Amino acid sequence: MSALVFYSLSAVVLISALGVVLLKNTLHSALLLGLCLAGVAGVFASLGADFLFSSQLLIYVGGIAVLLLFVVMLSGRSSELKLRQVNDQWLAALLICAVTFLGMRRYIFEAGTAVLTASPQPTTAALGKLLLGEYAVPFEAVSLILIAALVGAVVFSKARERKP
Amino acid sequence: MIKHVHWIALLPLIASVVILLGSRDNTEKSRLPLLGVAVMGWCLLHSLLILAGVLSGRAEVPFYRTLPWFEFGGFEMTLGVLIDGTAAFMLVVVTLVSFLVQVYSLGYMHADPRFKRYFAYLSFFSASMLGLVISSNLMALFACWELVGVSSYLLIGFWFEGDAPAYAGKKAFITTKLGDLGFFVGLLLLFAYAQTFDLKMLPLHFQMGPGHMPAWVPTAVGVLLLCGAAGKSAQVPLFVWLPDAMEGPTPVSALIHAATMVAAGVYLVARTYFIYQAAPMALEAVAWVGLITAALAATMAVAAYDIKRVLAFSTVSQLGFMMLGLGVGGYTSGLFHLTTHGCFKALLFLCAGSVIHAVHTNDMRQMGGLSKKMPETFITMLIGAFAIAGFPFLSGWFSKEAILHDVYRFSPAMWCAALATAALTAFYMFRLVFLTFLGISRDHPRWEHAGESPPVMTVPLWILAALSIFAGLALEHNGIFAGAVCFGPAAAAEGAEAVAHAPNWLAWGAVGAFALGLAAAWRLYGTGDLSLASSLKRSLAGVFDILEDRYGFDRFFLALVRASDSLAAALYWFDSNIIDAIFVDGWALATRALAEVQRFFDDFFVDGAVDGVGALTRDGGLGLSRLMAGKVQEYLLFVALAVSLFATFIMTR
Amino acid sequence: MTLAHYLALSAALFLIGLFGALTRRNIIGILMGIELMFNAANINLAAFNRFLHPEGIVGSAVALFVIAVAAAEIVVGLALVLAIYRSQNTVYAEDISLLKG
DSSP, rough: OOOHHHHHHHOOOOOOOOHHHOOSSSHHHHHHHHHHHHHHHHHHHHHHHHHHHHHHHIIIIIIHHHHHHHHHHOOOOOGGSSSOOOOOHHHHHHHHHHHHHHHHHHHHHHHGGGGGOOOOOOOOOHHHHHHHTTTTTHHHHHHHHHHHHHHHHHHSSSOOOOOO | GGGGTTHHHHHHHHHHHHHHHSSSOOOOOSSHHHHHHHHHHHHHHHHHHHHHHHHHHHHHHSEEEEEEEEEETTTTEEEEEEEEEHHHHHHHHHHHHHHHHHHHHHHHTTTTTTTTHHHHHHHHHHHHHHHHHHHSBHHHHHHHHHHHHHHHHHGGGGGGGGGHHHHHHHHHHHHHHHHHHHHHHHHHHHHHSSSSOOTTTHHHHTOOOOSOOOOHHHHHHHHHHHHHHHTTTTOGGGGGGHHHGSSSSSHHHHHHISTTTTTTHHHHOOOOHHHHOOOOOHHHHEEEEEEHHHHHHHHHHHHBBBBHHHHHHHHHHHHHHHHHHHHHOOOHHHHHHHHHHHHHHHHHHHHHHHHHHSOOOGGGGGGGOOOTTOHHHHHHHHHHHHHHHTTTSHHHHHHHHHHHHHHHHOOOOHHHHHHHHHHHHHHHHHHHHHHHSSSOSSSSSHHHHOOOOOOOHHHHHHHHHHHHHHHHHHGGGGHHHHHHHHHHHHHHHHHHHHHHHHHHHHHHHHHHHHHHHHHHIIIITTTOOOOHHHHHHHHHHHHHHHHEEEEEEEHHHHHHHHHHHHHHHHHHIIIOOOOOOOOHEEEEEEEEHHHHHHHHIIIIIHHHHHHHHHHHHHHHHHHHHHHSSOOOHHHHHHHHHHHHHHHHHHHOO | OHHHHHHHHHHHHHHHHHHHHHSSSSSHHHHHHHHHHHHHHHHHHHHHHHHHHOOOOOOHHHHHHHHHHHHHHHHHHHHHHHHHHHHHSBBBGGGGOOOOO
């Protein structure tokens, strides 16, 4: 059962990710990104991280993917659909990816012995205590970063005033 | 007082600079020359106080004080003062004559367009001369010696608009340089064996006796120093410049070329007398040079008609007497004559200046009968003539007597020659006085125009006249001069012994010579009838020609100059045609050929390497700049490449 | 399912994201690739938490931080894209060479 869930989620995630990377139409890429992120949320759920699952759905799928769609639609032109979307570095990038995979391969297979032993526990209450207790300072730092990002985004995307 | 003796030399120097730079007003309206006169007056007072201190024994002599000047190796050059009795007397003579001449010049030079500069030069001369007198160090003395020469050059050529003064200045400078060459070589030789220039240390080296240095060294040094002295003091054969030096202003002739600078040679011999004591041969050379000079110059004075040249020859002759005195061992008598001569010769020159000021000519043939027009000048000049000719109990008589005593003791033959010279001295001096002041006037317009000089000129004359009368008596009294100026106790004792042994009739010799000279001059020139003199001159025309030719010394030196000119021309030809052509040009050719080869090497190898490096850098830079194209994604590619390589390297290790 | 399966999934997702970030001409595409890499990391964190420390929740906490920072990043990045698009009238990375030396 869990194997079926895992493989189907993996298929969704990887295929939609490839679509994000390879498709010509950026709007399609953005839509597939939403699907991919939802798949990742499913992976979180299968790992028993319930709060992470809901956050992923809320923030990524509900926020970031939608934001991306907006920007794509704001900046896109229909003429660009015919244009090549992959630059001429693709061979070099492929080689780099291959090299990196070769480096990671050993660790992936060495970690293979661990198996699931216990059933997952709800984590939301514990996470809340942890973030507002022991991790209060990083939590507040992150909130500062978010504020700064918000202000920055407003400043950057504000329409520039024309000088007379 | 004596502790501040260095100011005597320094203040006139400061005064000369101040006068020279102080104001643009060059005419007599400038008040700055009075500063020079005042400074010189102060120096005179100071010198008199020092002399009084020395004579009364209150001041310790010799006074010696130095400060270090510079060092090299283990040798320390010092700069300092050394005052003994000789220097004290010399200081008084120099400051006295300087002061009086400066006062006199206020009148004499009043219309000159370079009035102020003249006084600056005078102060500068006084400073150098006083520095020469007080110097404790032969090297510093030499430096002042040359400065004196420079100021002499400037003042002889003071009226440089004319050819004659400019020529005379050059002649004086170059001729004395000829002697200074010997002086300098002598100094170097001295240093090589004694390792010091200090006048206080040097005598010790010479008193250590034989074996300390080779026997020929004192003789050689003595003769070489005599060369310098002969140049400065116008001795044979370097006296030729002094008659020409009379082209300068007359007060300058009185100051520099009669009383002070020309005495510097005598003073040098006196200062380095210890060397001559160690070298009897050099001392005898001094005596012979002095005697020959005295005799030759006296005869030349007889034939001269220029009033100042007569006095110039007279100066040369008297300087010869001083040298003779020193040379025969009469240290005291030679310096005594130097002192008295300073007074009466300055007097004579200033009188001559007064006459020239009145009649505007130097030629005695255009004078005559001036005694009625300018009685004060006449009387003072007569006093000067009596003094120099050796009238009993005037100053010249005492000093000349002393020299003749010493000469007789040394060699009776030389005494005879010296006595004849003394007679000639009387003759030419009275010839000068008679031709100028007595008889009838030979140039009436000039006679009519003539008049007595202003008091600023006659007062110095009277002061000097009084000194000419009384200085000898005062200094001879109780042996004051001999007591202060003596060369060590041994010499003093020797001198006293000699006086005791001298025959009584010796004193009458000088008086006889004086009377003879005076009588001859009166017979020929005093009566106003010059026919005998002119007939005598006609019958002795050949002799007169030789005398007016100055025994051919001038021609000799001119020939020497021409010979050296031709030698220089020959050497120049040799240099330009042989040396330059073969060595210089040939060498240049070879150098150029080598340079061509080097240029080739430079162009192809050195520059090639440099250019290669440059091109490599440029091409490499261009290549690398293509990486920095500003494409963010390319950067990202490199980052990813690096990270993946590092990560792979770490994980597969 | 073992840890290795999750790690393999994570690695594949990471490499796909890396490839996208390196090859997409569109800046928005590059940002999407980066998002994929973030998600691969988050899968790793969650998987390690689940398999190596089943009682702990620190992995989930760090993953949350990553999500928050990624959100900030994407917000600023998209704002920049809009600004660039306004001033340069393009969203293609190779057309923008303001960093060229």
